[in-house]
Amino acid sequence: xxxxxxxxxxxxxxxxxxxxxxxxxxxxxxxxxxxxxxxxxxxxxxxxxxxxxxxxxxxxxxxxxxxxxxxxxxxxxxxxxxxxxxxxxxxxxxxxxxxxxxxxxxxxxxxxxxxxxxxxxxxxxxxxxxxxxxxxxxxxxxxxxxxxxxxxxxxxxxxxxxxxxxxxxxxxxxxxxxxxxxxxxxxxxxxxxxxxxxxxxxxxxxxxxxxxxxxxxxxxxxxxxxxxxxxxxxxxxxxxxxxxxxxxxxxxxxxxxxxxxxxxxxxxxxxxxxxxxxxxxxxxxxxxxxxxxxxxxxxxxxxxxxxxxxxxxxxxxxxxxxxxxxxxxxxxxxxxxxxxxxxxxxxxxxxxxxxxxxxxxxxxxxxxxxxxxxxxxxxxxxxxxxxxxxxxxxxxxxxxxxxxxxxxxxxxxxxxxxxxxxxxxxxxxxxxxxxxxxxxxxxxxxxxxxxxxxxxxxxxxxxxxxxxxxxxxxxxxxxxxxxxxxxxxxxxxxxxxxxxxxxxxxxxxxxxxxxxxxxxxxxxxxxxxxxxxxxxxxxxxxxxxxx
Ligand code: PEP
Ligand code: MG
Numbered sequence: 413x414x415x416x417x418x419x420x421x422x423x424x425x426x427x428x429x430x431x432x433x434x435x436x437x438x439x440x441x442x443x444x445x446x447x448x449x450x451x452x453x454x455x456x457x458x459x460x461x462x463x464x465x466x467x468x469x470x471x472x473x474x475x476x477x478x479x480x481x482x483x484x485x486x487x488x489x490x491x492x493x494x495x496x497x498x499x500x501x502x503x504x505x506x507x508x509x510x511x512x513x514x515x516x517x518x519x520x521x522x523x524x525x526x527x528x529x530x531x532x533x534x535x536x537x538x539x540x541x542x543x544x545x546x547x548x549x550x551x552x553x554x555x556x557x558x559x560x561x562x563x564x565x566x567x568x569x570x571x572x573x574x575x576x577x578x579x580x581x582x583x584x585x586x587x588x589x590x591x592x593x594x595x596x597x598x599x600x601x602x603x604x605x606x607x608x609x610x611x612x613x614x615x616x617x618x619x620x621x622x623x624x625x626x627x628x629x630x631x632x633x634x635x636x637x638x639x640x641x642x643x644x645x646x647x648x649x650x651x652x653x654x655x656x657x658x659x660x661x662x663x664x665x666x667x668x669x670x671x672x673x674x675x676x677x678x679x680x681x682x683x684x685x686x687x688x689x690x691x692x693x694x695x696x697x698x699x700x701x702x703x704x705x706x707x708x709x710x711x712x713x714x715x716x717x718x719x720x721x722x723x724x725x726x727x728x729x730x731x732x733x734x735x736x737x738x739x740x741x742x743x744x745x746x747x748x749x750x751x752x753x754x755x756x757x758x759x760x761x762x763x764x765x766x767x768x769x770x771x772x773x774x775x776x777x778x779x780x781x782x783x784x785x786x787x788x789x790x791x792x793x794x795x796x797x798x799x800x801x802x803x804x805x806x807x808x809x810x811x812x813x814x815x816x817x818x819x820x821x822x823x824x825x826x827x828x829x830x831x832x833x834x835x836x837x838x839x840x841x842x843x844x845x846x847x848x849x850x851x852x853x854x855x856x857x858x859x860x861x862x863x864x865x866x867x868x869x870x871x872x873x874x875x876x877x878x879x880x881x882x883x884x885x886x887x888x889x890x891x892x893x894x895x896x897x898x899x900x901x902x903x904x905x906x907x908x909x910x911x912x913x914x915x916x917x918x919x920x921x922x923x924x925x926x927x928x929x930x931x932x933x934x935x936x937x938x939x940x941x942x943x944x945x946x947x948x949x950x951x952x953x954x955x956x957x958x959x
Contacts, residue, residue: 607856691912
């Protein structure tokens with residue numbers, strides 16, 4: 413079977429023919445007056461509102477409603493007005509319109525992460541506006557038979573127009589894990605893959621097998637390929653439903669399962685799936701939601717709201733990881749050529765030292781009087797000196813369990829010295845993978861390379877785990893890799909003690925781990941570490957784990 417790879421954003425296996433959704437584009441000049449442009453924009457907002465009203469899927473409804481608000485935003489009208497000042501018929505308004513939208517997009521892109529992915533909303537509004545002005549709006553897309561929807565990216569209005577009861581899976585060339593395609597697919601409970609290079613080159617009608625869990629697309633699969641993948645998927649789901657309680661391997665070995673959270677709602681979700689606590693409390697949200705640094709009192713209130721639901725449980729707080737994919741405008745103010753390699757995470761002590769001091773103070777204060785097992789760690793720790801600096805400062809405010817994220821190759825390779833300074837380590841496999849593989853984690857063109865399955869990444873983790881064992885320090889994983897049941901088993905085999913993941917992934921990982929022995933995890937890890945490629949590592953590990 414040939415295959416294509418992308419980022420799996422909604423699990424499940426589907427088989428069916430391709431139906432390509434072609435986004436119509438045209439460069440013809442559009443003659444219009446400013447009034448006609450504003451009227452068309454009003455109609456776009458009304459269309460979106462109408463679509464939001466009629467669509468049944470709640471998530472798509474919210475997204476369309478938010479887009480309608482963006483289209484009606486007076487600031488957008490003002491920006492377009494600033495470029496169309498004369499009361500005349502412009503021979504071509506297209507460049508004026510695209511320029512004004514570009515300004516808005518640049519502002520969102522500068523915010524990064526979630527906000528950068530919302531630029532697709534502005535593209536969507538702009539395309540609708542240009543289509544309306546040029547009279548090239550598409551007819552509703554009619555699906556008449558169950559199909560796998562393939563597109564460059566699916567906008568909310570594409571999905572609003574599609575009769576999605578016939579959609580078996582969604583596969584798009586662009587987009588990221590929080591794109592609309594991902595959100596809609598999860599809402600529908602169908603498999604989805606984003607960032608799938610090459611998908612648009614396939615012929616309409618080609619039969620595909622889409623594995624949304626693995627992020628893989630197989631062309632013209634055989635019956636036995638289909639059967640084995642469907643079987644694996646069903647077994648995973650059945651096991652997930654059947655196993656409850658603390659994480660345990662088949663031989664009884666205890667595995668600490670934790671959840672990642674960013675706010676009080678995330679903490680409630682972590683508690684509701686029966687984890688032993690939060691393995692990564694991302695504190696960036698509060699800073700991202702604010703125009704200026706939140707005060708210590710604001711921080712204390714926010715941290716308490718996360719600690720309260722976790723009474724009697726572990727909470728691993730991560731200090732501010734501003735920068736790179738999570739820029740906080742008032743902290744990361746200086747332009748960086750290479751932000752992933754720049755002043756981010758604990759390195760901010762170089763430029764915004766007091767922000768980190770105030771945060772440590774707020775974390776310690778918030779935990780007072782709440783019965784939680786508080787662990788605090790710093791992101792992007794690279795050297796023993798940085799680990800020592802963090803540990804000294806955290807201990808000075810009364811924090812007892814201090815740790816570091818191991819997410820740079822330097823920290824992993826030098827873990828015998830780095831971990832000696834602290835109580836624990838936590839692998840941030842999202843960043844560790846991007847740095848070991850020298851591949852931007854946000855660039856979907858490189859998604860075949862940014863995989864923790866790559867033996868180079870697994871070997872790096874193994875080196876750090878061996879150091880941790882010698883020092884008798886505990887290590888966990890809090891990157892996305894912990895949410896992949898097979899990879900979770902391999903990570904345990906390499907020597908990590910806890911796994912922290914999105915709350916939605918916990919039951920499946922718990923279910924799968926209950927079917928494997930520790931000896932199998934170790935064997936799977938050995939085979940994966942010695943493989944030639946990520947693909948081979950995954951195949952070999954799976955074979956061992958499914959024995
Ligand atoms: C990681 O890098 O794996 C991690 C957990 O942190 P983040 O994704 O927030 O950078
Ligand atoms: Mg990270």
